[in-house]
Amino acid sequence: MGPILIVDDEFGIVEVIRDFLQDEGYRTAIALNGRQALDFMATERPALVLLDYMMPVMNGGEVLELMKRTSELRDIPVVLMSASPPKLWQGLPASLFLLKPFGLDELIAAVRQGIGGPPRP
Amino acid sequence: MTENKPSNKPSNAERLATGISGLDTLLHGGFVKSAVYMVLGMPGAGKTILANQVCFHHVSRGGRALYVTLLAESHTRMISNLRPMEFFDSSRISDSMMYLSAYSVLEEGGLEALLELLRKEVKAHKATLLVLDGLVAAEEMAPTQLAFKRFIHGVQVTTAMVNCTALLLTTGSGQGLKTEHTMVDGLVVMRERTSGVRTTRELSVRKFRGSGHYRGQHSFDISSRGIAVYPRIEALIEQQGAQDMPTDGRKGFGIKRLDEMLDGGLFQGSSTMLFGTSGSGKTLLGLHFLAEGARNKELGHYFAFYDTPKRVCEQTAGVGLHLEPLLKKGYLELSFRPPLESSLDALGLELITLIRERGVRRLFLDGFDALSRAAIHKGRIGRFMAALVNECRSRGVALLFTAEAQTIFGDELRFPIRGVSMICENILFLRISELGSELRNFISVMKLRNSGHDHSLREFRISRKGLEVGDALADAHRVMTGIPLASGGAQKKPRKGLLRGRGR
Numbered sequence: 001m002g003p004i005l006i007v008d009d010e011f012g013i014v015e016v017i018r019d020f021l022q023d024e025g026y027r028t029a030i031a032l033n034g035r036q037a038l039d040f041m042a043t044e045r046p047a048l049v050l051l052d053y054m055m056p057v058m059n060g061g062e063v064l065e066l067m068k069r070t071s072e073l074r075d076i077p078v079v080l081m082s083a084s085p086p087k088l089w090q091g092l093p094a095s096l097f098l099l100k101p102f103g104l105d106e107l108i109a110a111v112r113q114g115i116g117g118p119p120r121p
Numbered sequence: 122m123t124e125n126k127p128s129n130k131p132s133n134a135e136r137l138a139t140g141i142s143g144l145d146t147l148l149h150g151g152f153v154k155s156a157v158y159m160v161l162g163m164p165g166a167g168k169t170i171l172a173n174q175v176c177f178h179h180v181s182r183g184g185r186a187l188y189v190t191l192l193a194e195s196h197t198r199m200i201s202n203l204r205p206m207e208f209f210d211s212s213r214i215s216d217s218m219m220y221l222s223a224y225s226v227l228e229e230g231g232l233e234a235l236l237e238l239l240r241k242e243v244k245a246h247k248a249t250l251l252v253l254d255g256l257v258a259a260e261e262m263a264p265t266q267l268a269f270k271r272f273i274h275g276v277q278v279t280t281a282m283v284n285c286t287a288l289l290l291t292t293g294s295g296q297g298l299k300t301e302h303t304m305v306d307g308l309v310v311m312r313e314r315t316s317g318v319r320t321t322r323e324l325s326v327r328k329f330r331g332s333g334h335y336r337g338q339h340s341f342d343i344s345s346r347g348i349a350v351y352p353r354i355e356a357l358i359e360q361q362g363a364q365d366m367p368t369d370g371r372k373g374f375g376i377k378r379l380d381e382m383l384d385g386g387l388f389q390g391s392s393t394m395l396f397g398t399s400g401s402g403k404t405l406l407g408l409h410f411l412a413e414g415a416r417n418k419e420l421g422h423y424f425a426f427y428d429t430p431k432r433v434c435e436q437t438a439g440v441g442l443h444l445e446p447l448l449k450k451g452y453l454e455l456s457f458r459p460p461l462e463s464s465l466d467a468l469g470l471e472l473i474t475l476i477r478e479r480g481v482r483r484l485f486l487d488g489f490d491a492l493s494r495a496a497i498h499k500g501r502i503g504r505f506m507a508a509l510v511n512e513c514r515s516r517g518v519a520l521l522f523t524a525e526a527q528t529i530f531g532d533e534l535r536f537p538i539r540g541v542s543m544i545c546e547n548i549l550f551l552r553i554s555e556l557g558s559e560l561r562n563f564i565s566v567m568k569l570r571n572s573g574h575d576h577s578l579r580e581f582r583i584s585r586k587g588l589e590v591g592d593a594l595a596d597a598h599r600v601m602t603g604i605p606l607a608s609g610g611a612q613k614k615p616r617k618g619l620l621r622g623r624g625r
Contacts, residue, residue, distance in 0.1 A: 012271065016240075020244075020282060023240070023244070103282060104282045
């Protein structure tokens with residue numbers, strides 16, 4: 001199973017989500033904007049992308065659009081995260097949505113719904 | 122979280138009650154759940170007691186608390202210090218209330234290791250309240266200020282993710298408020314203030330995201346019951362607003378001629394100063410006012426600084442006023458606190474509780490001078506009284522308070538405060554006056570707002586039969602200086618208008 005790619009411009013959030021998911025047994029990778037996320041996906045295919053909607057350089061909507069246009073990436077499940085009004089992003093072609101702030105239980109549920117439980121050691 | 126639909130989160134205004142009544146009042150119900158608060162204060166300020174009290178209250182209501190210390194001091198020592206406190210419940214420890222020391226983790230692994238420990242322990246313990254006691258150790262261990270800020274931010278995000286509220290206790294390195302202290306959702310500052318030989322404790326909420334709160338300094342004390350916070354009544358009343366109640370109801374003293382002088386009595390919701398020298402009958406007059414209310418089934422309360430309930434009953438019995446039956450029926454209450462080192466805020470809370478919770482309709486505060494001495498900031502007593510007057514007005518409570526005139530005899534007469542109109546609508550002036558070879562008591566209505574009243578001076582007689590008011594004096598001048606002159610300028614006994622039957 002590939003890593004879970006966590007994409008968010010807020011470093012504190014990226015770190016904490018990474019640490020919690022690692023505690024659960026998932027492998028993770030991080031990116032601080034959409035451009036970094038696409039660069040990462042060019043080198044390694046993630047199992048799931050946790051994607052923030054509002055980011056500098058390239059926002060979540062643009063990343064999602066590019067992923068859908070790229071045959072190698074279009075079937076990767078994407079969980080779109082945002083604190084902005086849902087009407088702005090709920091129509092985008094993501095697998096799941098998480099309204100910020102969300103709790104750990106919701107995060108884990110979303111990840112499990114996307115890719116199932118962590119790989120057995 | 123649901124597929125293709127953003128999830129609904131519970132309102133972030135949900136509260137975690139502290140169980141410290143005054144503090145919950147200041148915070149409009151408690152800390153906002155899942156938020157991070159910093160409690161700042163010098164050693165001995167009461168941070169650890171406050172945090173433990175909140176923890177034990179939280180676990181008593183089904184929550185789970187994790188108390189992590191970064192202190193070199195052992196938990197055993199801290200727990201033994203807390204054991205005498207009433208809130209302390211040893212049966213909760215190791216179950217819903219967990220203590221951990223993270224000092225060695227911090228020392229060996231730095232801030233990253235500390236954050237990892239917090240994340241794992243909060244999750245493992247399913248903590249809904251985290252206390253990190255001794256944050257200053259983490260601050261000192263941080264290689265840079267930026268690293269410390271990142272640590273604080275990490276705690277915020279971590280605890281928010283697991284719906285855990287966090288209290289970070291720190292001395293702030295003794296350097297006061299710094300920018301990283303304002304990164305959190307709220308800041309509570311605890312401190313001691315010394316004024317002369319008195320030391321008082323004060324608490325302020327400097328910041329409180331996502332909610333209103335009561336600003337300014339509020340006093341608190343620490344006893345075996347834990348911390349009790351006394352919100353300033355000025356702040357309470359200002360924020361809750363004050364509305365005028367109808368003032369048409371008159372409230373009498375049950376002293377016929379005095380009630381006639383007042384055109385029936387004092388208005389409900391009004392404030393009245395009984396101003397006079399010592400021994401002029403202020404206290405007895407006020408107690409008559411309460412007794413008259415009690416006879417009409419209106420709850421009255423005597424808020425005393427000088428006389429215990431037993432002494433009050435003895436004194437009033439001496440003038441034919443028997444309070445015991447009224448006390449037994451429950452329409453009259455007497456309370457006493459010596460005028461020593463009372464906190465003005467604690468007294469204010471007592472008064473507000475009497476008005477709001479006990480439903481007192483007539484309140485007699487005896488006296489203003491003792492209340493003034495409780496104020497550390499001398500300029501505050503006027504604002505305090507103005508707030509109390511507003512509270513009484515908005516709830517239709519008739520407030521009486523005594524204030525002592527400092528000059529026993531003479532022309533000079535000073536009110537106890539500037540801007541006396543701010544603190545009372547009515548003034549009854551009582552004076553002992555030298556007449557011939559004896560001292561006699563007199564009364565006048567100096568002011569009765571929004572009402573006509575009798576402007577005459579009358580003798581006010583206190584005897585075993587009770588209190589009586591005489592006819593208007595017709596031929597005396599300067600009675601209220603204490604050294605009267607009869608008509609024509611000669612000092613002699615004014616005869617007309619005095620009470621009959623004095624046996625002279």
